Amino acid sequence: MDSLISPDESWLLWGFLVGWAAISIYLEQKFEWASKLSGAIIALVGAMLLANFGVIPIESPTYDIVWAYVVPLAIPLLLFQSNIIRIWKESGRLLMIFLISSIGTVAGAIIAFFLLKEYIPAVDQIGAMLTGSYTGGGVNFAAMATRFDVGGETVSSTVVADNLLMALYFLVLIAIPAVGFFKKNYRTPYIDEIEKNGADNGNQAASYWKRKEISLSDIALAVGSSFVIVAVSFKLAEFFTNVIPDDANIFLTVLRGIIGDDYLMLTTITLLLVSFIPKYFSSINGAQEIGTFLIYIFFVVIGVPASIPLIIQNAPLILLFAAIIVFINMIVSFSFGKLFKFSLEEIILSSNANIGGPTTAAAMAISRGWTKLVGPILIIGTLGYIIGNYIGTGLGVWFAGMM
Structure with a gap:
């Protein structure tokens, strides 16, 4: 689909991505309606509308740069104030609800397969890709596409459906805390804490992100440290991936998946550094603010590929297949989350980590002010990369055996 701005006009696209992220944050902190809607939704919906109206392209190397560089740089910045002991304690609960959500994905994929297997070509491959994607994010989607040698047209159609459903479900999850039914029937400790702390200020976003003292040294140390941590982490993950064979035995395969994963290595090294030299990282002001701004750029990119005309034209049944999986995941997550007395925030983030991966879940936690859950959901979400590959396969x- 042709667009007003072509995919190779990098400066115009960067201007839009960064500029719209800035506008979203400004609106969130300036106006009460935008604060309740959240800057994350504003960023995502704005990009989705412009992409669907043909103003910006749905694919561009510029978007790939955000995934490859902006998101990894944001993660360490957001973890500089993390307490690893508290994180590991809280990760236990999140792991349980995350696995429950994964069961919802599996159940949804099986139901969708039997309902639609007579109508969708290569439905076994589509089922594998979407199951992997909806257990741990887009990394698993790519792995399943390679594992089953899926044709390019099938991959393209499924990617668009996947992105659209992820974006729409992301909007639903962000909106859920404002719905009276959920606040009445689920515990909301993190939301209650924000409302208590921001009671004197109607705009919670502005209250949370109030002005802080920050120096040039803070900016230099925050950004410089993040670059170094990402570089070392990714190089280590690459080293272990190359050293450990991927088909030797189940133990080495699992080990390779754990220490050879870029984001899991990045999260682990950051948390270890923060634990061993806490004074250094806690003394850096502005790291969370810089990391959050980078995540808002990521929010804009999430909304871009959700091209509704392409779905209607090429793959409406694939969209239905994906919708069934997401719907069952949501039903299982919220039903069993209520049964086992999980908080609303834990359920939302765990389901998000399934469907979108750890980056989208962490981004949602940040956008809502649930900062205590950022570290835990990053840890649990990155583990989804591993189990997603096995479940999808x-x-x-x-x-394939049922076809």
């Missing part, structure tokens, strides 16, 4: 092989 298992269901893909089973589905």
Whole structure:
């Protein structure tokens, strides 16, 4: 689909991505309606509308740069104030609800397969890709596409459906805390804490992100440290991926998946550094603000690929397949989350980590002010990369046998 701004006009696209992220933050902190809606939704919806009206392209190397560089740089910045002991304690609960959400993904994929297997070509491969994606994010989607040697047209159609459903579900999850039914029937400790602390200020976003003292040294140390941590982490992950064979035995395969994963290594090294030299990282002002701004740029990019005309034209049934998985994941997550007395925030973030991966879940936690859950959901979400590959492969092989 042609667009007013072509995919190779990098400066115009960067101007839009960064500029719209800035506008979203400004609106969130300036106006009460935008604060309740959240800057994350404003960023995502704005990009989705402009992409669907043909103003910006749905694919561009510029967007790939955000995924490859902006998101990794944001993660260490957001973890500089993290307490690893508290994180590990809280991760236990999140792991349980995350696994429950994963069961919802599996159940949804099986139901969707049997309902639509007579109508969708290569449905076994599509089921594998979407199951992997909706257990740990887009990294698993790419792995499943490679594992089952899926054709380019099938991959393209499924990617668009995947992105659209992820963006729409992301909007639903962000809106849920404002719905009276959920606040009445679920515990909301993190929301209650924000409302208590911001009671004197109607705009919670502005209250939370109030002005802080920050120096040039703070900016230099925050950004410089983040670059170094990302570089070392990714190089270490690459080293272990190359050293450990991927088909030797189940133990080495799992080990390779854990210490060879870029984001899991990045999160682990950051948390270890913060634990061993806490005074250094706690003394850096502005790291969370810089990291959050980078995440808002990521929010804009999430909304871009959700092209509704392409879905209607090429893959409406694939969209239905994906919608069934997401819907069942949501039902299972919120039903069992209520049964086992999980908080609303834990359920939302765990389901988000399933469907979108750790980066989208962390971004949502940040946008809502649930900062205590950022570290735990990053840890749990990155583990989804590993189990998602196994679950997607298992269901893909089973589905192929049923064709």
